[in-house]
Amino acid sequence: MSLKIAIQGIKGSNHHQVAKDFFGEDIELLECLSFDAIIDHLLDGTADKGIMAIENSIAGSIIPNYNLVYHNKIHIIGEHYLSIHHNLMALPGIALQDIKEVHSHPMALLQCKEFFKDYPQIKLVESVDTAETAKRIKEGQLANIAAIAPKMAADLYDLNIIAPEIQTIKNNATRFIILKKQNKVLPKEEINKASLRFITDHKRGSLATVLNVMSDCNLNLTKIQSLPVIETPWKYAFFVDVTFDEYEYFSKAKALLGIMSEDFTVLGEYKNALLL
Amino acid sequence: MSLKIAIQGIKGSNHHQVAKDFFGEDIELLECLSFDAIIDHLLDGTADKGIMAIENSIAGSIIPNYNLVYHNKIHIIGEHYLSIHHNLMALPGIALQDIKEVHSHPMALLQCKEFFKDYPQIKLVESVDTAETAKRIKEGQLANIAAIAPKMAADLYDLNIIAPEIQTIKNNATRFIILKKQNKVLPKEEINKASLRFITDHKRGSLATVLNVMSDCNLNLTKIQSLPVIETPWKYAFFVDVTFDEYEYFSKAKALLGIMSEDFTVLGEYKNALLL
Structure with a gap:
């Protein structure tokens, strides 16, 4: 039976990448739209493990997540660093000059804002997850909207990367913690x-x-x-x-x-x- | 001539309240839609002082703001604590059961999420500023949308408070720093x-x-x-x-x-x- 892993966001998100890196391919993902939902899955036993971003080299710690772990008596059983790559992606055939809006997570927008200074006609819109917009563009065949998301999302949702690596600071790592309800006692x-x-x-x-x-x-x-x-x-x-x-x-x-x-x-x- | 104060958000926001508390009534507000914009106003001299949230007793520090101050060589010349009160407000005559969506800043939504567990029919939507939604409700006469905002916003934009103090943790203070381009040398x-x-x-x-x-x-x-x-x-x-x-x-x-x-x-x- 596959391990059930609760992640923040949907398939194609950075949390998904960490799940693959840490646990391999044989996993069943539980997509969560909040960090609280990850904890809920661990507490009620519907997930075996959880993955949660905890700090970013640019933005610092995500303090509410430390408090979630502490107050719910969840155990940190591991950590993983992911180098963050922000890619601008859209439907095949769409070029940068066709884009009217870019949707992504506020943190991703913040980290790419220098890039968009050259494109004042593009409106930046906050969304809840990086990959979620990629999925929405595919499902709705939205021609004038681009997503900022990991490469994995372009692969999963058949989008083209029209501008790779658009983050201002190239050296951008996020630290994730691996969570479990019961403590896993390592040697x-x-x-x-x-x-x-x-x-x-x-x-x-x-x-x-x-x-x-x-x-x-x-x-x-x-x-x-x-x-x-x-x-x-x-x-x-x-x-x-x-x-x-x-x-x-x-x-x-x-x-x-x-x-x-x-x-x-x-x-x-x-x-x-x-x-x- | 009034002091020109750059704040995050618009009139009726918590930053506006801090400006009044710290500098009194005789001020000219420069409404900014990002923390960067506050710094820009200080650097180019269009603002005399700036006000910036720097930490919250629930969410912790806003690290990017520390970096903005440091990298732009801006001076902290004072601080102010504001006790945060989240009020649910809508057009006069609208009751809680009429509300379909609540818009506010992600942090305000997070701090009130317990309240909305009893109202699963209400959709929570992130917006850039607490007071901005209040203004939008008034201007668009939006009957089914409520804002979470400070009381000041209800007064300014003629809204009714339909549920006061809906934050989960009542003891919620935010610390603001007062900024100036040149250092103000105090005795x-x-x-x-x-x-x-x-x-x-x-x-x-x-x-x-x-x-x-x-x-x-x-x-x-x-x-x-x-x-x-x-x-x-x-x-x-x-x-x-x-x-x-x-x-x-x-x-x-x-x-x-x-x-x-x-x-x-x-x-x-x-x-x-x-x-x-």
Whole structure:
């Protein structure tokens, strides 16, 4: 039986690409129109795994997604980096000068806005998903609309790429996390990264103290993000990612941080992926 | 002559409310449909000041806005917190059961989605600005569409609030920064907060070392956010906000951090605002 993978967006989206890269071809996709829907599929057991974008090298973290994982007690069991390529695509036979509107996800539009400065006649319209517009263009045979989407969407929905790689910053990677309801316990020697959440008081130096402990335990910080705790003013939650060479370093840090910080939670322990 | 203030969105938006709160009634608003446009107005001198949302207690930081300020060498000269109230509004005489679509900014829709779970017949549609839909409803006399917008928009565009305060989390504050092209040098005794950006190497403990110095200089960290430096793998930029009691503490920290970190930049020194 194929693995059931819940993704944000539809077939041909970047999340679909990650599903293929991470799990191979023998998968059944559950297309979700929101990140919440991914979590719902995991909680009710209709999906085995979920894939969720968590940060982008240009736009930064998607904080609400960290909170979704934390509040629903979902486990991060892996990560994957995808280099993002934005391609402008339209029905076969349509040229750039025929295009009146370009529809895509707000983030994709933002990352390609320099390209469109030369085409002021083209109206940019926000849509919910990159691939969804590609599908809509095919189904409606929409001649004057182009989509910004991954190459995979052009293949799936029989569109032509009329301008490849139109993103302003070429070095654009998005990090995705792989999610599961129950924790998948990996052999300790395969684990070299962890995602943590903890709370500290608004007291001078309290974060520095925690980071000193991490450093003393040979953990490398790869990401840190503060977020006010909404219900309690002057408390801060931190989402932190760390890498380490030996699991025992991390074990020791966990024991210390569990005592030193409040509400210490391991969101996931997994294998560090390569940023290609 | 009135102060010319560039805001994101149109009259009746949360940015408009902040402009009134911070600068009073005698202002001329420059309505912008993107954050970039605010920066453009400051750079070409058509606006005296700009107002930009920078973080929200639910969604976290708006990282691209930090980068806009940094890359364009704009100065942060103040901050303001606004408690966000989402109100559902429609033409007079229209009731909740008449509504077929609700249009608003994606963030407003996200923050109110629990409310709409009881009204599955209502379609949620993303728009660029909260107040803009309110204006469109008035101008087009659109009977079956409601907007989620601040109360000010209902007053300006003659709409009725058919459901007040529909946000799920009631304690929802957004922090705005006040921007100027040239730095506004405040008297030192009025300055007790600063926004900084610096880079550290991906070396174990390098951030902890910087935070130790800040703590030794009696600076309180109120926000920290890491962001990969896109052009150089394994380097991280940090956006940090600190508060302090005495400007001389900060002067000392500046001197040390300028030596210890790379590309140390003060984005602004200003007066800490109250989170009401």
